[in-house]
Amino acid sequence: MTSEAAPALVVSGLRKQFGTKQAVNDLDLTVRAGELYALLGPNGAGKTTSLRMVAGLLKPDAGTISIFGADLGREPARAKQVVSWVPDEPMLYDKLTALEQLDFVAGLWGVESKQARARAEQLLRWLDLWDNRNQRCESFSRGMKQKAALAAALIHQPQLLILDEPLTGLDAAAARQVKDLLQARVRDGATVILTTHILEVAERLADRIGIIQGGRLLAQGTLDELQDTAGGGRTTLEDVFLGLTGVPSPLAGVEAA
Amino acid sequence: MTLKPGSTAWLLRHEARLKYRGMSGTSRAWTLGLLGLLFMGLLAAGVPMGMLLNHVEGTPTRALLLWSSAGLLLLFTLMVSQTLFSSAMAFYARRDLDLLLSSPIPASRVLAARCLALAANACLIPLFLVTPPALTVAALGHPAWLSAPVLIGGLGLLAATVGLWLAMGLFATLGPQRTRTASQVLSAMAGAAFFLASQARNWLPSEQAAAVKARLDALQASPALAPGSPLIWPAEALLGGIGSALLIATASAVLFALTVTVLGRRFAANAAAGAGRDAVARPARGGAAAFSNGAFRATVRKELRLLQRDPALMSQVLLRLLYLLPLLLLLLREGGEGQGGALAPLAAAITFMTGMLAGSLAWVTSATEEAPDLLVSSPSRPGLLRRAKLTAALVPVALIVALPVGFVITRFPQAGLALGLSCAGAGLSAGLIAVWLSKPGRRAEFNKRRHGSWLLNVVQTLVDGLWAGAAYLGVAFGLGWLVLVAAIAAAVTAVFRRPAPVYAY
Numbered sequence: 001m002t003s004e005a006a007p008a009l010v011v012s013g014l015r016k017q018f019g020t021k022q023a024v025n026d027l028d029l030t031v032r033a034g035e036l037y038a039l040l041g042p043n044g045a046g047k048t049t050s051l052r053m054v055a056g057l058l059k060p061d062a063g064t065i066s067i068f069g070a071d072l073g074r075e076p077a078r079a080k081q082v083v084s085w086v087p088d089e090p091m092l093y094d095k096l097t098a099l100e101q102l103d104f105v106a107g108l109w110g111v112e113s114k115q116a117r118a119r120a121e122q123l124l125r126w127l128d129l130w131d132n133r134n135q136r137c138e139s140f141s142r143g144m145k146q147k148a149a150l151a152a153a154l155i156h157q158p159q160l161l162i163l164d165e166p167l168t169g170l171d172a173a174a175a176r177q178v179k180d181l182l183q184a185r186v187r188d189g190a191t192v193i194l195t196t197h198i199l200e201v202a203e204r205l206a207d208r209i210g211i212i213q214g215g216r217l218l219a220q221g222t223l224d225e226l227q228d229t230a231g232g233g234r235t236t237l238e239d240v241f242l243g244l245t246g247v248p249s250p251l252a253g254v255e256a257a
Numbered sequence: 258m259t260l261k262p263g264s265t266a267w268l269l270r271h272e273a274r275l276k277y278r279g280m281s282g283t284s285r286a287w288t289l290g291l292l293g294l295l296f297m298g299l300l301a302a303g304v305p306m307g308m309l310l311n312h313v314e315g316t317p318t319r320a321l322l323l324w325s326s327a328g329l330l331l332l333f334t335l336m337v338s339q340t341l342f343s344s345a346m347a348f349y350a351r352r353d354l355d356l357l358l359s360s361p362i363p364a365s366r367v368l369a370a371r372c373l374a375l376a377a378n379a380c381l382i383p384l385f386l387v388t389p390p391a392l393t394v395a396a397l398g399h400p401a402w403l404s405a406p407v408l409i410g411g412l413g414l415l416a417a418t419v420g421l422w423l424a425m426g427l428f429a430t431l432g433p434q435r436t437r438t439a440s441q442v443l444s445a446m447a448g449a450a451f452f453l454a455s456q457a458r459n460w461l462p463s464e465q466a467a468a469v470k471a472r473l474d475a476l477q478a479s480p481a482l483a484p485g486s487p488l489i490w491p492a493e494a495l496l497g498g499i500g501s502a503l504l505i506a507t508a509s510a511v512l513f514a515l516t517v518t519v520l521g522r523r524f525a526a527n528a529a530a531g532a533g534r535d536a537v538a539r540p541a542r543g544g545a546a547a548f549s550n551g552a553f554r555a556t557v558r559k560e561l562r563l564l565q566r567d568p569a570l571m572s573q574v575l576l577r578l579l580y581l582l583p584l585l586l587l588l589l590r591e592g593g594e595g596q597g598g599a600l601a602p603l604a605a606a607i608t609f610m611t612g613m614l615a616g617s618l619a620w621v622t623s624a625t626e627e628a629p630d631l632l633v634s635s636p637s638r639p640g641l642l643r644r645a646k647l648t649a650a651l652v653p654v655a656l657i658v659a660l661p662v663g664f665v666i667t668r669f670p671q672a673g674l675a676l677g678l679s680c681a682g683a684g685l686s687a688g689l690i691a692v693w694l695s696k697p698g699r700r701a702e703f704n705k706r707r708h709g710s711w712l713l714n715v716v717q718t719l720v721d722g723l724w725a726g727a728a729y730l731g732v733a734f735g736l737g738w739l740v741l742v743a744a745i746a747a748a749v750t751a752v753f754r755r756p757a758p759v760y761a762y
Contacts, residue, residue: 055634080636091628095566096559103548107555108635113548120548136566 006069008033008160008191009054014063016049016215023049025215027063031208033159036182036192038202038209042245046215047195048087051162054193055085067160081109084158088165090149094138098129098148101137102155109156116155123151127177143174150178154185161185163194167201179205203237211244218244263362268370276378296389303393310399317496322484323477325492331451333412336379338444340420343375345427345440369517372417376513379420380413404502408494411506414513421516425523438568442576449579552637553645560622560649570700574617578657581610585661600669601733604676608728611658612683612721617703618650619691625700640757647688654684675731675739682743683724686750690717693755716753720746 007030014027024046031037041047052058054065056076065072070079092101099120106116124130127147132140137148146169153161161182167175182192183205196202202209203223210220219229223237230240260267277285317325347354357367387405394402423443427436457469481488494502549555564571584606587599623646626632632642658680666673694713698706723746731739 055630057630057633077636077638080634083634085630085634087630091631093559093563093627095563100559100562104555104559105631105635107549107558108552108632108637110551110636113550116548 006033007031007066008035008068009193010064010066011050011054012064014050014053014065015061016046016053016058017061023215024053024060027212027215027217029210029217029220031160031191031193033068033191034186034189035207036186036194036205038206039193039195039212040199040202040209040241041195041212045212045245047212048164049215050212051085051164051193051195055083055162056080057085081156082159084153084156084161086149086153086161086163086166088168090145092137092145092149092152095136097134097136098124098140098151099133101148102152105152106155111156119155119157120151123154126181127151142169143171146170147174147177150181154181157190159190161190161192163192165196166194167196167198199237199241209237211241213245263360263366265366265370265373268357268362268367269373272370272374276374292385296385299386299389300393303390304397306390307394307397307399310394310402311397316484317493319477319484321496322489322492323482325495326482326489329412329491329495332383333416334447334451336383336412336416337419337423338447339379340375340417341423342420342440342444343378344372344417344420344424345436347371347375347424365517368520372421372513372517375420376413376417379416380409384409384413399497401497401499404494404497404499407499407502407506408491411502411509412491414506415509418509418513418516421520425520438572441569442572445572445576446579449576449582453579453583552635553641553648556637556642556645557649557652560646561652564618564621564649564653567700570621570703573703574614574621575657577613578610581607600665600672601729604665604672604679604732605725605729607658607661607676608679608683609721609725611654611680612687612717612724614657615651615654615684616687616691616717616721617706618653619647619688620695620698620706621700621703622646622650623692624695624698624706626697629697638757643692643757647692650688650691651684654688658684671736672732675736676728678736679724679728679731679739679743682727682746683721686720686724686746687717689750690720690753693753712753716749720750723749 009029009031011027011029014024014029015022016024027046027050029050039047039051049058053060054067054072056072056079065079067079068082070082072079093104096104102120102123103116106113106120111119120133121130124133127150129144129147129151132144137145140148146166150163150166163182166178166182170178179201182194186192186207194206206223208220208222209226211218211226219226221229223240226237226240226244227235230243260270354367358364384406387409391402391405424436424440427439427443431439457466461469476482480486483489484493490498490501491505494505549558584603587603623643632639662673662677662680664673665676690713694710694716695706696710723742727739727742727746730742
């Protein structure tokens with residue numbers, strides 16, 4: 001982690017409204033280059049909406065997004081060039097093979113073909129998909145699809161990788177592979193932002209954690225910093241999360257009784 | 258009315274409800290309104306028919322029976338082709354089948370309900386057209402004419418039986434993956450075969466056409482087609498033979514019930530196999546080729562691969578070319594005989610079909626994007642991606658149209674040039690209009706792609722027609738005329754230009 005380097009992502013005053021619902025409300029967020037940042041929040045907190053705006057899929061009502069110094073609003077191509085977005089539902093073409101999927105994504109990001117081919121082999125081998133490289137994605141299990149989507153997202157070596165619930169539906173082995181890959185990317189200098197409902201994952205992987213609710217950032221920092229912020233002797237991320245978001249323990253009433 | 262849960266009638270109501278809900282709200286209201294009006298009109302149409310029957314005596318003539326037999330044969334073939342396709346689809350309509358087959362309801366009952374729905378679907382339109390006038394005619398003193406709806410219902414059951422057996426045969430021979438495509442091709446070919454046969458006089462060389470006519474005349478005179486023969490029973494049933502109608506309907510119902518009983522378990526097994534088809538690993542041909550350079554080439558390649566790997570969709574798109582076959586045969590005949598008399602209308606027809614084909618493929622490549630977020634999140638320009646998708650749609654069209662255009666150029670160079678130019682223009686215009694005006698959809702909705710988009714319908718037909726006119730005039734009167742009409746077609750196309758899709762950034 002290099003705190004002196006330009007931030008990977010700077011979001012300021014971000015707002016998005018759907019009908020009468022304020023999905024994102026004056027969100028300010030800075031993610032440092034080279035860190036793994038976990039964005040947590042209850043359902044409907046605005047995590048996915050915020051990240052979709054960062055990925056360039058949604059236009060904010062207000063606010064700015066800067067990716068490695070490139071303003072997404074003014075220089076979208078430059079900003080998008082260094083970002084990859086991996087949603088919870090893999091963006092795959094059922095009738096394409098894993099290798100063809102990577103070929104297409106490499107083409108979209110303008111990766112030179114020889115380089116793309118070499119990287120595709122490396123990624124697919126790493127994710128145990130090389131033997132399945134010529135099979136159509138429609139025949140893949142949920143875990144294989146998620147891994148294929150991740151490989152495609154990494155084909156252009158993004159500096160900023162954004163993942164929405166990347167471990168949903170994965171078995172233990174596949175989840176471990178994905179986590180290892182993300183940590184390896186961070187070691188190589190990339191920045192990773194992920195959302196997850198599995199707090200243990202954030203606790204174990206993330207350098208820093210942001211907690212969002214009602215479209216606002218409630219707190220962010222390392223686990224130690226969050227524990228200090230939450231106070232009250234809270235020791236686990238789950239305690240901190242529930243304390244900050246104000247969600248009562250379901251057994252609170254039972255314990256009292 | 259409360260139906261016993263799990264009964265055949267209850268399952269049928271479920272099928273009917275799904276079918277009804279499948280129509281969009283707007284089209285549902287319009288359809289019901291139009292059907293109401295049509296029903297009243299058909300009831301009224303029975304009045305002159307009933308009055309006419311008061312003055313007709315004796316049994317139907319041999320000629321009338323033969324023509325009615327031919328019509329019924331056509332109707333039955335179309336019903337079978339529809340039930341064949343629907344039966345095959347039943348193995349793939351998985352969402353509710355999983356639920357139904359995992360319930361304690363016997364599989365044979367599920368099959369019975371589904372097949373009754375198939376039969377009803379196949380005979381609904383003819384039954385709707387025949388029943389109201391038959392009711393009026395019966396009310397005017399000719400109750401025997403109620404035989405017509407009875408016959409149609411019987412034919413529907415028989416068609417469902419045949420369609421189900423054919424689907425089972427395809428499933429056993431080709432496996433679950435190819436059954437749907439094969440059934441689609443077969444059902445489309447059944448319709449096209451009648452069209453080809455009806456046009457035989459136009460495209461067959463004159464000696465062969467005369468020979469076919471002589472054979473047909475001999476067939477008409479054969480005892481097998483004489484009144485009272487079993488082959489003529491359906492026609493007699495249609496024309497007031499209530500005994501024949503009841504016989505056919507009863508026999509069809511028995512066959513249908515037997516089929517449902519015999520095939521019940523196999524149906525459940527096939528449905529399970531159909532569900533597992535996606536789990537079967539499918540290696541793709543040519544998958545390990547070199548990677549593409551650049552977004553344009555990568556997108557063109559991706560779209561062509563997706564087209565190539567969706568044979569069910571491609572058969573839907575390309576089977577309409579079967580209707581072009583008589584024209585091509587006529588073209589070959591004209592070209593072979595060194596004449597160019599029919600070239601102008603042929604060129605117009607080929608140009609029109611080119612536009613239709615290009616519009617269909619452009620809809621597939623541009624409106625059915627499976628991963629739109631992937632494209633939007635990429636740094637590639639929307640306009641470039643749109644051009645790539647249009648290019649991918651026009652490549653197969655160019656390959657197909659090159660055949661007739663090349664043939665005409667070798668025989669009649671100027672006419673060939675006019676045909677080539679108008680086909681190119683029609684393809685480009687239709688493709689652009691589809692790219693500009695189509696709403697996002699799914700490939701499975703290909704046949705419904707124009708529902709709710711009257712503008713797309715009107716503009717596409719208008720532009721296809723203009724280019725066809727340009728081809729006609731260009732071939733008949735020279736290239737000057739072609740240029741004039743082509744300019745109008747291009748101008749009309751340009752009016753509907755839409756900017757590239759607006760991404761968030």
